Amino acid sequence: MYKPVLGIPQNTIEILQKYNFSFQKKFGQNFLIDTHVLEKIIRAADIHEDDMVLEVGPGIGTMTQYLAKAAGKVVAVEIDKNLIPILSETLGGYGNVRIINEDVLKLDIPRLVEEENGGKPVKVVANLPYYITTPIIMGLFEEHVPIESITVMVQKEVADRMQTGPGNKDYGALSLAVQYYASPYIVANVPPNCFIPRPKVGSAVIRLTCHEHPPVDVADERLLFDIIRASFNQRRKTLANGLKNSDRLDFPKEIIMEAIERLGKGASVRGESLTLEEFAKLSNYLANSCGAIRK
Numbered sequence: 001m002y003k004p005v006l007g008i009p010q011n012t013i014e015i016l017q018k019y020n021f022s023f024q025k026k027f028g029q030n031f032l033i034d035t036h037v038l039e040k041i042i043r044a045a046d047i048h049e050d051d052m053v054l055e056v057g058p059g060i061g062t063m064t065q066y067l068a069k070a071a072g073k074v075v076a077v078e079i080d081k082n083l084i085p086i087l088s089e090t091l092g093g094y095g096n097v098r099i100i101n102e103d104v105l106k107l108d109i110p111r112l113v114e115e116e117n118g119g120k121p122v123k124v125v126a127n128l129p130y131y132i133t134t135p136i137i138m139g140l141f142e143e144h145v146p147i148e149s150i151t152v153m154v155q156k157e158v159a160d161r162m163q164t165g166p167g168n169k170d171y172g173a174l175s176l177a178v179q180y181y182a183s184p185y186i187v188a189n190v191p192p193n194c195f196i197p198r199p200k201v202g203s204a205v206i207r208l209t210c211h212e213h214p215p216v217d218v219a220d221e222r223l224l225f226d227i228i229r230a231s232f233n234q235r236r237k238t239l240a241n242g243l244k245n246s247d248r249l250d251f252p253k254e255i256i257m258e259a260i261e262r263l264g265k266g267a268s269v270r271g272e273s274l275t276l277e278e279f280a281k282l283s284n285y286l287a288n289s290c291g292a293i294r295k
């Protein structure tokens with residue numbers, strides 16, 4: 001069993017040197033070297049021995065060691081083949097860890113969860129590669145992967161965007177999508193010196209507790225998200241113009257204006273002032289008005 005705790009900087013540096021590892025910027029490699037932060041993530045993820053954890057980007061296995069001790073099973077997906085021999089050493093003694101050397105964005109995750117956990121909900125825990133935070137999280141939601149919670153380190157600004165509501169400059173399509181699928185909660189802010197190498201941006205740990213049922217009823221989920229995207233694509237335009245100019249939607253102007261009026265809003269309203277409930281109502285009015293029309 002590999003004994004050194006990897007969150008301790010000297011131990012991380014020692015194993016990196018042993019394997020002559022060079023960091024790859026294109027993979028967003030910033031490894032955690034702070035045991036307090038690691039413990040905070042593990043506590044927030046609330047892992048039990050009957051849980052399966054899906055970890056994205058284990059790096060050298062720093063967090064994976066903690067996860068393996070707490071969970072029944074850990075499946076960790078790592079793209080960088082140079083990390084695989086290191087992971088074999090650092091996680092060698094854990095019988096409950098499976099490493100998959102793949103691009104997480106190309107993996108059939110619903111199938112993986114079916115095979116590894118009989119389709120039961122899993123907990124996702126990760127210090128995410130920041131360059132693909134949104135596609136990873138949106139992919140998990142949109143593919144309807146059975147998930148109980150997602151506890152992840154992300155860029156601070158992205159964590160703020162996920163948690164905020166109307167009237168805030170950070171409010172947008174990501175806030176609405178996250179809040180449709182989950183309740184976000186920022187666990188901690190994490191400064192750059194907790195990583196090697198240090199990222200140029202601040203970080204935050206966010207926990208997304210997935211809803212069993214969405215908080216709003218929508219007739220057509222895809223239409224809802226097409227409407228949300230269209231409303232924020234042209235932030236400075238009115239909601240009506242955003243919907244009219246969308247390349248995914250094809251509703252006549254009068255139908256759009258009627259739907260906005262039924263919402264109790266004026267013609268000059270902007271998408272950024274609408275709550276999730278209002279977007280849901282708008283999408284249901286439009287879905288019922290003349291059927292969902294898409295280009």
Ligand code: SAM
Nearest residue numbers: 027030031032057058059078079103104127129
């Ligand atoms: N979990 C480690 C830690 O906390 O020290 C490493 C986190 S580092 C921020 C992100 C990790 O994700 C790196 O190991 C990187 O190689 C991996 N990664 C980047 N893109 C990936 C992808 N598309 N699929 C799977 N892993 C990826």
